[in-house]
Amino acid sequence: MIKINENYLDLKSSYLFSEISKRVAAFQDRNPGNKIIKLGIGDVTLPLPGACIEALHKAVDEMADAGTFKGYGPEQGYEFLREAVAQNDYRSHGANVSGDEIFISDGAKCDTANIQELFSGDIKVAIPDPVYPVYLDTNVMAGRAGSLSDGRYGNIVYLESTAENGFVPDIPKEKVDLIYLCFPNNPTGATITKDRLAQWVGYAHENKALILFDAAYEIFIRDNELPRSIYEIEGAREVAIEFRSFSKTAGFTGTRCAFTVVPKTCCAYDNAGNKHPLHSLWNRRQTTKFNGVSYPVQRAAEAVYSASGKKQVADLIDYYLNNAAHVLSKMIGLGYECTGGRNSPYIWVNTKTDSWKFFDLLLSEAGVVCTPGEGFGKCGAGYVRISAFNNFENVCEAMERIGKALA
Numbered sequence: 001m002i003k004i005n006e007n008y009l010d011l012k013s014s015y016l017f018s019e020i021s022k023r024v025a026a027f028q029d030r031n032p033g034n035k036i037i038k039l040g041i042g043d044v045t046l047p048l049p050g051a052c053i054e055a056l057h058k059a060v061d062e063m064a065d066a067g068t069f070k071g072y073g074p075e076q077g078y079e080f081l082r083e084a085v086a087q088n089d090y091r092s093h094g095a096n097v098s099g100d101e102i103f104i105s106d107g108a109k110c111d112t113a114n115i116q117e118l119f120s121g122d123i124k125v126a127i128p129d130p131v132y133p134v135y136l137d138t139n140v141m142a143g144r145a146g147s148l149s150d151g152r153y154g155n156i157v158y159l160e161s162t163a164e165n166g167f168v169p170d171i172p173k174e175k176v177d178l179i180y181l182c183f184p185n186n187p188t189g190a191t192i193t194k195d196r197l198a199q200w201v202g203y204a205h206e207n208k209a210l211i212l213f214d215a216a217y218e219i220f221i222r223d224n225e226l227p228r229s230i231y232e233i234e235g236a237r238e239v240a241i242e243f244r245s246f247s248k249t250a251g252f253t254g255t256r257c258a259f260t261v262v263p264k265t266c267c268a269y270d271n272a273g274n275k276h277p278l279h280s281l282w283n284r285r286q287t288t289k290f291n292g293v294s295y296p297v298q299r300a301a302e303a304v305y306s307a308s309g310k311k312q313v314a315d316l317i318d319y320y321l322n323n324a325a326h327v328l329s330k331m332i333g334l335g336y337e338c339t340g341g342r343n344s345p346y347i348w349v350n351t352k353t354d355s356w357k358f359f360d361l362l363l364s365e366a367g368v369v370c371t372p373g374e375g376f377g378k379c380g381a382g383y384v385r386i387s388a389f390n391n392f393e394n395v396c397e398a399m400e401r402i403g404k405a406l407a
Contacts, residue, residue: 007143012151016133016375020359027363036363037398039327039386040371042186042346044251046319046391048300049312052250055303059296070295075287077104077259081298085259088305089244095231101263101279103286104293104301106256108216108245113138114289115212115241115260116178118281119268123177126157128169130187130376130383132214135180151378160379161188163350167339168192171199175207181230182214184221187376187385188348189340194227201230204239210268210278211240216258219249219317221343237263241278248345250304250313257293257301320345323395324388330399331386334406345388348373355384365405368398 020040028036048056062068076082083099090097105111113134121143127135136156139145146155157176159169167190169181181200183192204211213230221228230236245258252258262282267275303309321342328341337350351358355372362368362384371387373380388395 051309056300059299130380184344189344189346366401
């Protein structure tokens with residue numbers, strides 16, 4: 001008899017986005033002529049930078065020539081892209097990362113999900129609340145979460161992120177082994193200072209823990225006092241793995257390219273307490289289970305670091321940050337407390353009411369879609385996330401409608 005992995009039965013229903021789609025469809029059926037503006041999605045809306053398109057076309061042409069054709073590439077990524085990432089995203093910012101510590105992949109979502117395969121099933125995991133759901137769900141799938149009660153799993157340590165701590169979770173009072181952090185944060189838009197991040201690195205050293213640092217939105221950081229990478233913190237190379245993506249950086253959500261940094265000095269332990277480098281374990285996992293990102297896509301990603309690519313990417317981010325600033329200004333002007341919108345494409349709004357009621361109000365009265373915060377965890381109740389990923393004209397129209405609906 002074939003049996004299932006019963007841990008999958010412990011997953012909470014992924015109702016958030018399906019429920020949003022259901023309510024939006026019902027509204028559209030009742031109001032077929034109404035234009036709906038979606039500010040709930042985390043998907044980009046502007047096209048790829050011209051430099052990336054040019055590089056992509058050139059690489060595709062190479063695939064049509066026997067002299068330049070590429071077959072299977074290295075599972076870790078081509079050296080030209082790994083070195084470009086290490087130089088431009090790390091060494092130029094004072095972080096000591098080498099090209100062979102970079103692993104190119106098809107998405108940060110995949111990597112943050114798959115990395116937990118390296119760790120024992122009985123470790124204690126700490127996850128922020130509110131949170132990007134992938135961190136929690138993949139640990140449920142692995143059997144680490146325990147039983148579900150009142151919306152939370154018994155074996156997970158929840159790092160509550162609230163207005164009281166600036167949506168930057170406090171160091172846990174108990175000992176944990178694996179820590180998920182995301183800054184700039186999805187969904188709250190909060191950022192972390194170097195001093196606060198150094199406290200987490202210190203905790204990891206003291207407790208022989210590991211930090212999984214999701215920096216998928218670092219390109220939106222414009223405050224030079226904020227860390228772009230955890231490797232800007234002394235000692236982080238021994239206790240942290242970092243994830244980044246070209247999805248938000250350069251609009252690669254449909255093109256698929258990302259990377260994970262696993263320093264050679266980063267280790268975990270066996271049952272006898274012996275240290276083992278995670279770099280070699282992740283390399284073994286990738287060479288076994290992953291065939292790599294296509295050559296044309298990696299050439300397109302490399303073009304992000306060209307002179308024209310950097311300028312075009314900066315223009316993209318300026319555009320989205322301008323959208324975010326407009327949303328933030330309007331919501332504050334309407335009397336709402338907000339986080340994010342600066343150094344982040346997300347605005348986290350205290351609705352002063354039930355987040356689903358607020359969602360329904362904006363949908364029915366303004367024709368605008370946001371994301372109810374409670375879908376990201378218990379600490380998200382009473383909040384909504386508004387995304388800056390749309391065109392500026394739609395954002396302006398949406399905020400005008402919201403202003404009238406909430407007046």
